Amino acid sequence: MPTAFITGITGQDGSYLAEFLLERGYDVVGMVRRTSTLNFHRISHIQDRLKLVSGDMLDQISLIHLLEEHRPDEVYNLAAQSFVQTSWGQPVFTGEATALGVTRLLDAIRLVDPQIRFYQASSSEMFGKVREVPQRETTPFHPRSPYGVAKVYGHWITVNYRESYDMHCTSGILFNHESPRRGLEFVTRKITHHAAMIKLGMTDELRLGNLDSRRDWGFAGDYVRAMWLMLQQDIPDDFVIATSETHSVEEFLGEAFSYMDLDWKEYVVQDPQFMRPAEVDLLVGDPTKAGKKLGWEPTVTFRQLVRLMVDSDLRMLRNGETPM
Numbered sequence: 001m002p003t004a005f006i007t008g009i010t011g012q013d014g015s016y017l018a019e020f021l022l023e024r025g026y027d028v029v030g031m032v033r034r035t036s037t038l039n040f041h042r043i044s045h046i047q048d049r050l051k052l053v054s055g056d057m058l059d060q061i062s063l064i065h066l067l068e069e070h071r072p073d074e075v076y077n078l079a080a081q082s083f084v085q086t087s088w089g090q091p092v093f094t095g096e097a098t099a100l101g102v103t104r105l106l107d108a109i110r111l112v113d114p115q116i117r118f119y120q121a122s123s124s125e126m127f128g129k130v131r132e133v134p135q136r137e138t139t140p141f142h143p144r145s146p147y148g149v150a151k152v153y154g155h156w157i158t159v160n161y162r163e164s165y166d167m168h169c170t171s172g173i174l175f176n177h178e179s180p181r182r183g184l185e186f187v188t189r190k191i192t193h194h195a196a197m198i199k200l201g202m203t204d205e206l207r208l209g210n211l212d213s214r215r216d217w218g219f220a221g222d223y224v225r226a227m228w229l230m231l232q233q234d235i236p237d238d239f240v241i242a243t244s245e246t247h248s249v250e251e252f253l254g255e256a257f258s259y260m261d262l263d264w265k266e267y268v269v270q271d272p273q274f275m276r277p278a279e280v281d282l283l284v285g286d287p288t289k290a291g292k293k294l295g296w297e298p299t300v301t302f303r304q305l306v307r308l309m310v311d312s313d314l315r316m317l318r319n320g321e322t323p324m
């Protein structure tokens, strides 16, 4: 059985990737950081099939020891301070976790076993103020937040270890991907969760920032499959993963609210606290290379994605479940 080591296993993508790899017969080792209260809600249904181990992207020794002990074949680096808005308030922490954390992990692999295959969770936020539409692997980067800057560092250090040490290091440049397990602070989940609460009479207001920005939103379950496909290639490379469709925040609102026969204009209040110092106005990816080389394509449409998230939030709220 191959062994996979996942950082960020408690997050949205970590939970879907762990499910995916377990189904393929992998032994899955997930790194979690110590917290005063458990936050395993996204992986509680598979927890007995995982090996959860303690470590932190800020702590080099923990990474080296964990790799020495578990000797994985594949490492998926999903851990990051991943919320763009927070990165202005905590730029140094974001740099430590999201940028330098990648080097710590790559160096740990180089020391313990340079044959380990490595996946880096790069981001369409690197394109920022876009220089080309749609964005491809060759589109120049122009990040617009400390998070985006940190991800550019993570991307290039991954390329650098590939070129310097001939290691199997791959960077997946993933566009926004969502699911019922998306954090409540991200705009899609914030919208679907509030729309469901409004439908159930639990609130009558949704406070948002910029409604004009456009994103290429796909389904997280599809995107973790792409991560695995990338590490099965003989030659490591960089891949854009996207749907090639773009929609505005306002369109997402319209889709979610109209699905429940609600008019979003009656409930949404624009609030300056959710505006960003610098915005990424338009993201839309070109996944042609992933289609050709990996045989990857998305299976969930924009409308299906919105509806499956709304349905899940309605169900959770009706059942009194703690939101994921």
Ligand code: NAP
Pocket: 007, 008, 009, 010, 011, 012, 013, 014, 032, 033, 035, 039, 055, 056, 057, 058, 077, 078, 079, 080, 081, 082, 083, 097, 121, 122, 123, 124, 173, 174, 175, 176, 177, 178, 183
């Ligand atoms: P997420 O839900 O925010 O999960 C982030 C994970 O990183 C959590 O498990 C978190 O642990 C962990 N983490 C944070 N700081 C850490 C540290 N210092 N040491 C160890 N673990 C740490 O993010 P996601 O949406 O699953 O995204 C996964 C990765 O893909 C991230 O790197 C993100 O930046 C990147 N990405 C995401 C998207 C997207 O649209 N979702 C698009 C492109 C790239 P806790 O649970 O303890 O906080």
Ligand code: G4F
Pocket: 082, 083, 084, 085, 122, 123, 124, 125, 174, 175, 176, 177, 185, 186, 187, 188, 190, 207, 208, 209, 210, 211, 213, 214, 215, 249, 274, 275, 276, 279, 280, 283
């Ligand atoms: O949902 P968001 O916070 O996602 P954002 O900034 O695009 O970042 C996500 O996708 C990246 C990939 O491109 C990942 F790398 C990153 O880790 C993360 O997963 O915001 C989307 C858009 C922004 O333009 C934001 O200004 O929605 C706008 N927005 C408007 N009102 C809001 C709000 N965003 C949030 N989070 N909350 C609001 O109230």
